[in-house]
Amino acid sequence: MGNLDSSGGFQQSGHSHALLLLLLLASGAEAFRICAFNAQRLTLPKVAREPVMDTLVLILARCDIMVLQEVVDPTGSAIPLLLRELNRLDDSGPYSSLSSPLLGRSTYKEKYVYIYRSHKTQVLDSYVYDDKDDLFAREPFVGQFSLPSKVLPSLVLVPLHTTPKAVEMELNALYDVFLDASQHWQSKDVILLGDFNADCGSLTQKRLDSLVLRTQAGFQWAIADGVDTTVRASTHCTYDRIVLHGERCQGLLRSAAAFHFPRSFGLTEEEALNISDHYPVEVELNRAGHRLPCLSLATVLLPSLLLLPLLPPQLGLVA
Numbered sequence: 237m238g239n240l241d242s243s244g245g246f247q248q249s250g251h252s253h254a255l256l257l258l259l260l261l262a263s264g265a266e267a268f269r270i271c272a273f274n275a276q277r278l279t280l281p282k283v284a285r286e287p288v289m290d291t292l293v294l295i296l297a298r299c300d301i302m303v304l305q306e307v308v309d310p311t312g313s314a315i316p317l318l319l320r321e322l323n324r325l326d327d328s329g330p331y332s333s334l335s336s337p338l339l340g341r342s343t344y345k346e347k348y349v350y351i352y353r354s355h356k357t358q359v360l361d362s363y364v365y366d367d368k369d370d371l372f373a374r375e376p377f378v379g380q381f382s383l384p385s386k387v388l389p390s391l392v393l394v395p396l397h398t399t400p401k402a403v404e405m406e407l408n409a410l411y412d413v414f415l416d417a418s419q420h421w422q423s424k425d426v427i428l429l430g431d432f433n434a435d436c437g438s439l440t441q442k443r444l445d446s447l448v449l450r451t452q453a454g455f456q457w458a459i460a461d462g463v464d465t466t467v468r469a470s471t472h473c474t475y476d477r478i479v480l481h482g483e484r485c486q487g488l489l490r491s492a493a494a495f496h497f498p499r500s501f502g503l504t505e506e507e508a509l510n511i512s513d514h515y516p517v518e519v520e521l522n523r524a525g526h527r528l529p530c531l532s533l534a535t536v537l538l539p540s541l542l543l544l545p546l547l548p549p550q551l552g553l554v555a
């Protein structure tokens with residue numbers, strides 16, 4: 237596998253630099269991507285299979301912070317192996333990881349794992365939510381991260397993988413986790429994310445609409461109802477979600493989508509299901525607010541854009 241480009245694969249040469257600059261102008265500066273992925277029973281034997289590893293590396297390399305869920309790894313060696321291969325195959329790292337303890341009520345336990353580009357972001361602090369009333373099958377492993385943005389120097393992440401049996405209760409309890417984390421770090425800028433099972437057989441539209449996270453003002457459900465986050469052609473459910481809170485955080489939102497990795501990587505449904513039955517979900521944050529960049533960036537870059545055709549290719553800008 238060749239080197240990957242975190243920005244999504246611009247491998248430009250010579251005269252296409254002008255096009256690249258135009259794209260940059262259109263999209264603003266480089267974005268910061270936060271992802272959540274239910275990697276479906278991620279074990280060491282699964283990670284060690286080459287097609288699985290290769291695809292996971294490609295998925296992870298898209299993200300500045302990834303929240304992996306359903307990591308079932310009692311030996312604790314799946315993530316170090318994954319991280320080693322990610323750092324070997326992708327040069328836009330280095331990447332680091334932070335795992336929660338194994339969480340679960342029975343012998344079946346899962347971990348949440350953050351994988352992040354450590355030259356762009358750092359874990360400032362983290363804790364497992366104190367789930368006194370045992371409301372969660374897998375209580376959120378909340379983290380505070382630094383961000384390369386003057387507008388928003390830090391951000392709180394609240395991941396959750398609900399159990400399909402108690403989606404409504406867990407998602408209402410998630411509001412209390414939001415309050416707890418928000419108070420803990422004195423921050424309104426919080427992203428709640430993960431496989432909420434918030435659709436289809438697990439949660440009716442009526443119950444979804446009556447969740448506290450829906451009725452309370454201030455929460456933006458970036459992955460909207462109707463987005464398919466499932467791999468199977470026979471299912472169409474918005475299980476995986478990203479919810480933004482805080483004006484600064486919401487002001488930086490550039491895009492939100494499920495990442496259709498089978499289509500992007502040319503995998504059949506069967507091959508894709510060997511990775512997961514879920515798509516990753518992703519949000520892109522701008523580094524600066526919406527009001528600033530467009531005009532000022534154009535003013536700065538326009539002269540160089542006009543000069544580009546005059547330059548020999550090897551002197552052109554490097555992406």
Ligand SMILES: *[C@@H]1O[C@H](CO)[C@@H](O)[C@H](O)[C@H]1NC(C)=O
Pocket residue numbers: 285506507510
């Ligand atoms: C899925 O993984 C299994 C176990 O490694 C393998 O035998 C099978 O061929 C894979 N299926 C596809 C379609 O890649």
